[in-house]
Amino acid sequence: MTQCAQNRVLVWTVAIAVACGSALPQLLRAAPPGPTTPPSPSPAEPDKVPGGEDDLGAQWETAVNYFKYHEFEKAIERLSALLYPTTRLDPRRELKAREYLGAAYWWQGKREAAADEFTALLVRAPGSKLEPAQYPPKMIEEFEARRKRLIDTGVIKGQAPPPDLDGPDPRKAAAPPLYLNVFPFGVGQFSNRQPVKGWIFLGGEVLLGGVSAALYLRNRDAGRVGARPWQDDAWQISAGAAFWLLAGYGVWDAWSTHRATWPPRPTD
Secondary structure (H helix, E strand, O other), X not given: OOHHHHHHHHHHHHHHHHHHHHHHHHHHHHOOOOOOOOOXXXXXXXXXXXXXXXXXXXXXXXXXXXXXXXXXXXXXXXXXXXXXXOOOOOHHHHHHHHHHXXXXXXXXXXXXXXXXXXXXXXXXXXXXXXXXXXXXXXXXXXXXXXXXXXXXXXXXXXXXXXXXXXXXXXXXXXXXXXXXHHOOXXXXXXXXXXXXXXXXXXXXXXXXXXXXXXXXXXXXXXXXXOOOOHHHHXXXXXXXXXXXXXXXXXXXXXXXXXXXXXXXXXXX
């Protein structure tokens, strides 16, 4: 082959190679796509899964995780979407969602919004409480104040705690046994939680009983050696009578006080 022919073949070879190289990307872009699967949702945004119960459960878990990791803005957004305009949660989750939403608002400094959510929670479940291990004392204090206000205004039923609890409320304590009131020496008064009266009856009866016993022993010994004045017998009888009168009055007082302070509870 002549030199001219070789040069012509080389030129055409280079031209064909350049043309194929420039056309290859166009052919690849024009090729029909093969079978593909839809992309799985991002773990960080499971609420984009198409509807159904799994979708609702994923949204709930996302909202709870945002709350537990103190991402309160995102927690408020997710929880509000689950509760409003109508709740999509079951009753148990709804109560917990309102608790979390109120707490998230509180930590964000939105106290009015927090109070509204706590109110909605207490209206649905008046016995709801905030766990001290999970929430700060100030939040719990405001939550209980909201409960008391709802009780005072008659929105929910319940009994607000007394302002001062120095000891057990005697109106709620169990009544002492009634049979203790038949014993002398202030037993009934002590049983009825009247210690002052109990000590008075105990001291008076011990004193009169001791005097009566001492006079009896003295008069008995004096009678063995001769006649004794009638005044000695009078003093002995008087001391004994005073003892029994005081003992009887103590029993009556304990019995009447018990019936007045501890009336029988009305039956439902």
